[in-house]
Amino acid sequence: MSKLSVNRRDFLTGVGSAPLIGTAMAGPYQATKVAANKGSAKSVIIPTHEFFGNLDERLDFPAGWEINVMNMKGYGAPVLSARQLAQGMSKPIGTAPLREIAAGRKTVAITFDDLTRATPTYVMVPWVLQELKAAGIKDEDILFMGSFATHRPMTHTEVEKKIGKEPANKYAWLNHTCFYGCKEIGTTSYKTNVQVNQTFLDADLKITLSGIKVHYDAGYGGGAKAILPGLSHIDTVEHNHNVILRQIKTSGPVRIFKNEMRLDIIEAARMAKVDFSVQLMYDQKLRPIQVRSGDIVDAHHSIVREAAKTYCTPTFRDADIVVTNGYPQNAQAGHSQRWINLSIKEGGTGVLIIQHPLALDPIHFLNNRTMSRRGMSYYQITATRVSRPLTRNTGLIVYSQYMTRSLMNNYPPAARFATTWEEVIKILQERHKGDSVRVAVYPYGGMQHQEIELDG
Numbered sequence: 001m002s003k004l005s006v007n008r009r010d011f012l013t014g015v016g017s018a019p020l021i022g023t024a025m026a027g028p029y030q031a032t033k034v035a036a037n038k039g040s041a042k043s044v045i046i047p048t049h050e051f052f053g054n055l056d057e058r059l060d061f062p063a064g065w066e067i068n069v070m071n072m073k074g075y076g077a078p079v080l081s082a083r084q085l086a087q088g089m090s091k092p093i094g095t096a097p098l099r100e101i102a103a104g105r106k107t108v109a110i111t112f113d114d115l116t117r118a119t120p121t122y123v124m125v126p127w128v129l130q131e132l133k134a135a136g137i138k139d140e141d142i143l144f145m146g147s148f149a150t151h152r153p154m155t156h157t158e159v160e161k162k163i164g165k166e167p168a169n170k171y172a173w174l175n176h177t178c179f180y181g182c183k184e185i186g187t188t189s190y191k192t193n194v195q196v197n198q199t200f201l202d203a204d205l206k207i208t209l210s211g212i213k214v215h216y217d218a219g220y221g222g223g224a225k226a227i228l229p230g231l232s233h234i235d236t237v238e239h240n241h242n243v244i245l246r247q248i249k250t251s252g253p254v255r256i257f258k259n260e261m262r263l264d265i266i267e268a269a270r271m272a273k274v275d276f277s278v279q280l281m282y283d284q285k286l287r288p289i290q291v292r293s294g295d296i297v298d299a300h301h302s303i304v305r306e307a308a309k310t311y312c313t314p315t316f317r318d319a320d321i322v323v324t325n326g327y328p329q330n331a332q333a334g335h336s337q338r339w340i341n342l343s344i345k346e347g348g349t350g351v352l353i354i355q356h357p358l359a360l361d362p363i364h365f366l367n368n369r370t371m372s373r374r375g376m377s378y379y380q381i382t383a384t385r386v387s388r389p390l391t392r393n394t395g396l397i398v399y400s401q402y403m404t405r406s407l408m409n410n411y412p413p414a415a416r417f418a419t420t421w422e423e424v425i426k427i428l429q430e431r432h433k434g435d436s437v438r439v440a441v442y443p444y445g446g447m448q449h450q451e452i453e454l455d456g
Helices: 082-089 098-102 125-134 156-163 165-170 198-202 234-247 260-272 298-310 334-343 365-373 378-386 421-431
Strands: 042-048 055-061 066-069 108-112 142-146 172-175 182-187 193-197 205-211 276-282 288-294 319-325 344-353 395-399 416-418 438-442
Touching: 042 066, 042 319, 055 421, 082 125, 082 288, 098 125, 098 205, 108 125, 108 198, 125 205, 142 156, 142 198, 156 165, 182 198, 182 260, 193 198, 193 234, 193 260, 234 260, 234 365, 276 298, 288 298, 319 334, 334 344, 334 438, 344 421, 395 421, 416 421
Parallel strands: 066 438, 108 142, 108 205, 142 172, 205 276, 319 344, 319 438, 344 395, 395 416
Antiparallel strands: 042 055, 182 193, 276 288
């Protein structure tokens, strides 16, 4: 926790203009500067628009308010250069080097996640392709595969954002579909019938590329999740996500080693016989800071031990106002919204920032199936969502330039919506009079998690 002063480096801006993005929408005419900070207002810089410019935005607060920026413990960690990143991937855990494994193989499948995950996959791809080329793999025998479980398919433009424009155009790629094209390969000890993408299974060499970020059921993302749920049939995902999750009490954030949901996922990945995996940690600007490669489980276990010390964030208590930024997982902004309930006082106000052109990505086929099996229509689902009261007599403001009515229906009727930060401040000043206002800001709440110890 840190109180801001006017000269605080990295967060405060003084007079003059800043090379930052303010309230303009991302696009070809995007502004490159915001106007000078007027008066003596305090300002906080937050990252926004992941994969759509990776922009910054300045949030101005009244001068008399106490502003506390809650950074993760690993804030300011050294960023890996391309050379350091390559060196890290060249030291695998639990397997031979990729170049050796690839020798003599022909067809290659390489997985990557979608835009609901912040993984900067494009920084890993050049090294992987270099190693495959050195092993004699032909370009036409390399296939990239979108591994995103029961989410919607990706467009070509989105694939370019994930793996890089040149690889997306030079190499073949395809979307996984959870409804067909999967092959049964066994049953886990948790009774999950494992059906995995047939094309991936048919490849001579199977590679997964993943990022490390907290997951509130499976502990952390990455690792074996590239297979289950990533490349699995919806029936397989449903058993793991719904049946097992309802039956067990061991799931939760940062729980990796004794989490039965995760252990089920690991068993499925072992059945798929993944040859090589890369696990990447990134900072609040999506720059690489740690990497592990090799066995899909061993490499993952190694890097989450670092993640638990890096992404953990002190929890501010009893704030009048809690501002949490959905970045870098705006599509599932509920993750960052958790900080509001953790930090807010009775009668306080939470501000959820969703500054991303896709806003909340509403397409999740497993959720759709679950609701339809309960016999719920759109009208009933919407009524259930908006009937949820705000807790502890608090208010909620959703700040976004991109919210539509269908997205607003995810929130209680008492929630208020603002398309400019000035609107947000006006509402806050109506609710909180005077200068004795304590504000907690989680600048990249979608990747921050509480100070929780690993379970092993």
